[in-house]
Amino acid sequence: MNLNPNQLTDYANTFITVLIDYSPKVISAFVILFVGLYAIRLINRFIRKLMIKRDLDPTLTKFLADILLWVLRILLFVTFLEKLGVGITSFVAILGAMGLAVGLSLQGSLSNFAGGMLIILFKPFKVNDTIEAQGVTGTVSEIQIFVTKLITANNQTIFVPNGSLSNGNIINYSLQKIRRADLTIAISYDTDIKKVKEIITAILKNNPKVLQTPVAEVSVKNLTDNAIQLAVRPWANNEDYGNVFSETLESCKQAFDTAGIVIQPYVRESSQDNS
Known part of the structure; x- marks a missing residue:
């Protein structure tokens, strides 16, 4: 197709006219965009400092600040498109449909998201808890x-x-400052229970990691077909729990060997059918 000079001139004039008429919208839209991004950065920084000053949970602070950041960015983007003269009604409809589709495909992730919010808000545990x-x-x-x-x-x-x-049972071992160790020691029926209890009680009193209050308990737990089971329940600070558990077992074994007391081995009961 051949264009004569008059047509080229008409096209150029039309382009210049449209450019002159539309350039104020483009310039103002980009001014709003850059100023808005800078303002959002300042607002987000201010909100973060405010929440840190109020001693909010660090995870909650980061989450709320990120949510605010993206909400403001979306609003700014919609304003930018509107300033350019782009119809946002259809854009919002498409965005809503996409959000619904993503929500349906990410139900598990949304469940984890809701669970994270519940954990952050109700705090059944915190960082460094066991x-x-x-x-x-x-x-x-x-x-x-x-x-x-x-x-x-x-x-x-x-x-x-x-x-x-968030939907299951949670045992928080760090919520309380002290913790009880529950041990079971089995001895034979020929053993003097009183003597064994005295030995174990002395071991617990001589261990500085075992708390004297609450008082440690040494009692008969169960009488089985082959052994007497003793419950040994010393209390300890959370950080000493593991050591108290293992040291009590080791000290009991050494003391029993010295006193000639035999720890009864565990015997699994076998079931027999009488037919």
Whole structure:
């Protein structure tokens, strides 16, 4: 197709006219965009400092600040499109449909998100607490929005989904300052129970890690077909619990050997059918 000079001139004039008429909208839209981004950054920084000053939970502070940041960015983007003259009604409808589709496809993630909010708000545990939940035990390293990060005693990292974590049972070993160790020691029926209890009581009193209050308990727990089971229940501070547990067992074994007391081995009862 051949264009004559008059047509080229008409096209150029039309382009210049449209550019002159539309340039104020473009300039104002980009001014709003850049000023808005700068203002959002200042607002977000101010909100973070305010929440830190109010001693809010660090995880909650980060989450609320991020939510505010993205809400303001979305509002700014919609304002930017409107200033350019783009119809936002259809855009909002498409955005809503996309949000619904994403929500349906990410139901599990939304459940974890809601669980993370519940954990952050109600605080059944906090960072550095030792908890047992969903079949695992570890120290809470980080509470994220979708998962909680645990570090086990053998230094393994476990990520537990917040949805199942918030809906299940949680044992928080750090919530109370002290903890009781529950040990079971089995002795034969030929053994003097009183003598054994005196030995165990002396061991617990001589261990500085065992608390004197509450008083440790040594009592008969059960009488089985082959052994007398004694319940040994010393109290200790959380940080000494593991040592008290193992040291009590070791000291009892050494003292029993010295006194000639034999620890009765565990025997599994076998069931017989009488036919």
